[in-house]
Amino acid sequence: MSKNDAFLHLYDALPDDIARRKAMGDLEGALRLIDARLAGGAQPQLAPRLEAERLRLTRLPYDYPYTKAQGLEQIRAEWPACTPAQLEALMDAGRIDWRMIGGEVHLHRRFLESLRLYPKDAPGLVHTPVDNTARDALLARMRAEGGLTASITLRASIQALVPVEGKAVEAWLPLPAACPQQSHIELLEHTPGGVAAPENAPQRTMWWKTSGVSGFSVTYRYQFHARYxxxxxxxxxxxxxxxxxxxxxxxxxxxxxxxxxxxxxxxxxxxxxxxxxxxxxxxxxxxxxxxxxxxxxxxxxxxxxxxxxxxxxxxxxxxxxxxxxxxxxxxxxxxxxxxxxxxxxxxxxxxxxxxxxxxxxxxxxxxxxxxxxxxxxxxxxxxxNLDPWRMVANSAFQAPLAPPMSGWRQDPYDNQCGELMVDGRGLDESERVWQQEVLEFQLL
Structure with a gap:
């Protein structure tokens, strides 16, 4: 059983004292109560829920790094006239995601990107209109012809940002999976030692188990057919x-x-x-x-x-x-x-x-x-319908990797960017970088 199975228990409510600490932004207090319960061992059925919550609390500040004052400062760099009341109104309207941390409101790290999607609500921000001309032409052709097929070559990579010398390293990178839309899947090149999961794996990956290696990559080609x-x-x-x-x-x-x-x-x-x-x-x-x-x-x-x-x-x-x-x-x-x-x-x-x-x-x-x-x-x-601009790696939500990852995954539900583990510890988002590159794209 992987420790990531603990996330299957999130529907269980937290004990009230821990929930109250979390709601008020007292993350240290919530962690202290969780550790005390886990150390006591009197409620083994509750342990997976508490362990999952412990990881969530330790990672929460990364997702919500900005105080309201810092968020307002970022907005005013583009929209000088924005007032604290307008910021509060944007939060109330659900345009800005926030959590309580350390007893005060903190804003989501991508809150500005969310705001840019709604020019009427944040008129002073820079808004870049999306040009859908190419997409609309593609979809019109797809409807006219009954479907389109693309041949696509991609390169995926992941790199550890922490020291790995002399340490055990495992890595997983997503691969195209067998599904109704994909065929002609070819693995063209990869970092030595990679093992590809079966094409029908619910979260298909290439896996490496090695020592002292910090970076991994795989290049693959496949055909994607989007029928209408x-x-x-x-x-x-x-x-x-x-x-x-x-x-x-x-x-x-x-x-x-x-x-x-x-x-x-x-x-x-x-x-x-x-x-x-x-x-x-x-x-x-x-x-x-x-x-x-x-x-x-x-x-x-x-x-x-x-x-x-x-x-x-x-x-x-x-x-x-x-x-x-x-x-x-x-x-x-x-x-x-x-x-x-x-x-x-x-x-x-x-x-x-x-x-x-x-x-x-x-x-x-x-x-x-x-x-x-x-x-x-x-x-x-x-x-x-979809479009031929796709790569399918996953056919199930919250499925294990192949082989399962023993450490905490960065994403215990889905796998689009890959996972890295060093000496048995899954790396957080800030401890790694990943990239996907389009090497060749051709409509057939």
């Missing part, structure tokens, strides 16, 4: 399959709030496609994008997203998946990279199933972005 389907044109079977409908604690949970919401959204729908479309419309029209802390800091992700109406790509996906499962529509996770010819970065989305057609896709994050930009056609495209 109009989900509303599917004549669904009268009886739909019963797989991928279960809860998955701690984040895919059928809370009373989500049950009521799913019932309200799908009331009057007569087909699986209508239900899925109603859920997609809700998520993309109501939830706004906001950069998130490390997912290990989030509680019951789908439920909280529905209540705060804020999230990033993975949070959007988990809400869609959970609501679909409640409504009786099989749904699952998929993630890896968004790969444009000139840019690559981590991305998450969802899959849903309608018999007899099979799997379809929903990218609620891209759909929400299209709504924000006033582009309804693009928003509609990402219900049922």
């Amino acid at each position: 389907t109009d989900p509303m044109s599917i004549a669904a079977d009268p009886v739909q399959p019963a797989f991928d409908l279960e809860e998955q604690y701690p984040h895919i949970v059928f809370t009373p709030y989500l049950r009521a919401l799913a019932g309200e959204l799908t009331r009057g729908c007569t087909s699986p496609a209508e239900k899925a479309r109603a859920i997609y419309d809700y998520v993309t029209e109501q939830v706004d994008y906001r950069f998130q802390p490390a997912y290990l800091q989030l509680d019951c992700i789908a439920d909280q997203c529905a209540k705060t109406l804020r999230g990033d790509c993975g949070v959007f996906a988990l809400l869609f998946i959970t609501l679909c499962r409640i409504a009786g529509i099989p749904a699952r996770w998929q993630s890896g990279l968004a790969v444009r010819p000139d840019h690559v970065g981590p991305h998450d989305w969802a899959m849903f199933y309608i018999a007899p057609h099979g799997w379809l896709w929903a990218d609620c994050s891209f759909g929400s972005s299209a709504r924000r930009c006033g582009e309804p056609e693009r928003r509609s495209h990402y219900f049922g």
Whole structure:
């Protein structure tokens, strides 16, 4: 059993005294109470929850480094007229994510990037309009031709920023996995000693176990086929399959709030496609994008997203998946990279199933972005479809790596950037650097 399984227990409530310390920002006090309980050993069933919380508290200051005064200073560097009251209003409106640390409010490290997405709310900040001309042309061609296939060559790397001389080192880097969209997967070059997981691994990686090596890389080529389907044109079977409908604690949970919401959204729908479309419309029209802390800091992700109406790509996906499962529509996770010819970065989305057609896709994050930009056609495209600008590495949320990582993972749920472990300790985000590079991109 990996220690990362402790994160499966996050749905268990913390003891009140620890929860109160955390809520007031007394992280040292909360850690002291956790250590005392763990040392006492009287509540072994509670130990995994406390161990997971201990790691969360130690990592929390990295995600929320700025006081309100420091945040206001950063804003005023571009928007001198911004007042403390306006900063407070942005926080109240959910445009700025914050936590209590050391008894005072601290802002998320990417709060400025979140603010830039909403020019009306923060008019004094520099806003760079997104040019979707190339994407819109690609999607139009995909719809006209029924699908598009890309041949893509990528290089992924990860480097330790801590001393490794004479120390045991393990590394994991994501690889393209076998899935309905990907084929012709080739591993072209890699740091010696790498072992590739099977192509059907739920979080596929290349793994190294060595000593004194600080950097690892792998170069691979694959083909990605994005077919086009109009989900509303599917004549669904009268009886739909019963797989991928279960809860998955701690984040895919059928809370009373989500049950009521799913019932309200799908009331009057007569087909699986209508239900899925109603859920997609809700998520993309109501939830706004906001950069998130490390997912290990989030509680019951789908439920909280529905209540705060804020999230990033993975949070959007988990809400869609959970609501679909409640409504009786099989749904699952998929993630890896968004790969444009000139840019690559981590991305998450969802899959849903309608018999007899099979799997379809929903990218609620891209759909929400299209709504924000006033582009309804693009928003509609990402219900049922993706694009050929992808690399799929993961087919399951909170699956183990291959082989499982014995130390704490940087991300215990997903793997898009890789993991590093030195002398049995998983490296935090600030202790490593990672990169993905597009070496070749060709539409076939």
